[in-house]
Amino acid sequence: QVQMVQSGAEVKKPGASVKVSCKAFGYTFTTFGVGWVRQAPGQGLDWMGWINPYNGDTNYVQKFQGRVAITTDTSTSTAYMELRNLRSDDTAVYFCVRDYYGPWGQGTLVTVSS
Amino acid sequence: DIQMTQSPSSLSASVGDRVTITCQASQDISTYLNWYQKKPGKAPKLLIYDASNLDTGVPSRFSGSGSGTHFIFTISSLEPEDVATYYCQHFLNLPRGFGPGTKVDIK
Numbered sequence: 001q002v003q004m005v006q007s008g009a010e011v012k013k014p015g016a017s018v019k020v021s022c023k024a025f026g027y028t029f030t031t032f033g034v035g036w037v038r039q040a041p042g043q044g045l046d047w048m049g050w051i052n053p054y055n056g057d058t059n060y061v062q063k064f065q066g067r068v069a070i071t072t073d074t075s076t077s078t079a080y081m082e083l084r085n086l087r088s089d090d091t092a093v094y095f096c097v098r099d100y101y102g103p104w105g106q107g108t109l110v111t112v113s114s
Numbered sequence: 115d116i117q118m119t120q121s122p123s124s125l126s127a128s129v130g131d132r133v134t135i136t137c138q139a140s141q142d143i144s145t146y147l148n149w150y151q152k153k154p155g156k157a158p159k160l161l162i163y164d165a166s167n168l169d170t171g172v173p174s175r176f177s178g179s180g181s182g183t184h185f186i187f188t189i190s191s192l193e194p195e196d197v198a199t200y201y202c203q204h205f206l207n208l209p210r211g212f213g214p215g216t217k218v219d220i221k
Contacts, residue, residue, distance in 0.1 A: 035210060037158075037212075039152075044199075044201065044212060044213075044214050044215045045150075045152065045158065045201055045203075045212040045215070046212070047203075047209045047210055047211055047212060049209070050208055050209070050210070059208040059209065061115075061209050095157060095158070097158075099205070099210075100163075100205055101148065101160060101163050101169075102158075102160050103157075104157040104158055105157065106157055107157055
């Protein structure tokens with residue numbers, strides 16, 4: 001069945017980078033965009049950005065511009081979200097989601113702490 | 115960017131009550147709107163897609179309506195397992211923004 005499976009939890013120090021992966025199963029990877037969403041503790045869902053795996057086009061929310069990079073490897077049907085120059089307020093659960101109706105990945109907890 | 119608002123931000127209701135949440139878009143989004151249920155430690159669950167269509171396996175007590183800029187999400191008879199935060203999200207264009215969420219609990 002269609003599913004998105006994400007990489008495991010990460011602990012990073014401030015100023016470091018994190019790269020979260022999201023592997024797609026059960027559909028042709030290049031036919032749907034992939035979005036990335038995060039939820040910080042006690043906060044709502046925050047759309048970060050999106051990629052079209054067919055041609056690599058990306059769209060990032062202004063808030064994350066310059067710090068985030070979303071890429072894909074079509075040979076392995078995997079999307080990646082890299083967030084650089086991490087701060088403590090980047091501590092959150094990060095989700096990938098297939099465009100329009102899902103499914104969602106299970107979420108990856110990224111903890112930023114010195 | 116399209117801004118999404120929701121009201122109320124939280125509500126407390128009794129089991130069996132009818133619960134209504136509204137979602138407003140800052141511009142016409144036709145019916146390009148989804149409703150999600152979010153529980154702690156879980157991924158968001160799609161309940162309603164295209165504003166009014168019930169996703170597969172979702173109980174019929176959940177429903178959605180609306181088009182353009184004004185949308186309504188209803189739980190016809192609240193159950194204990196419905197305690198969660200509910201979000202609307204548009205997908206007319208990028209970025210696909212979310213409403214701020216409505217936290218529902220049992221009185």
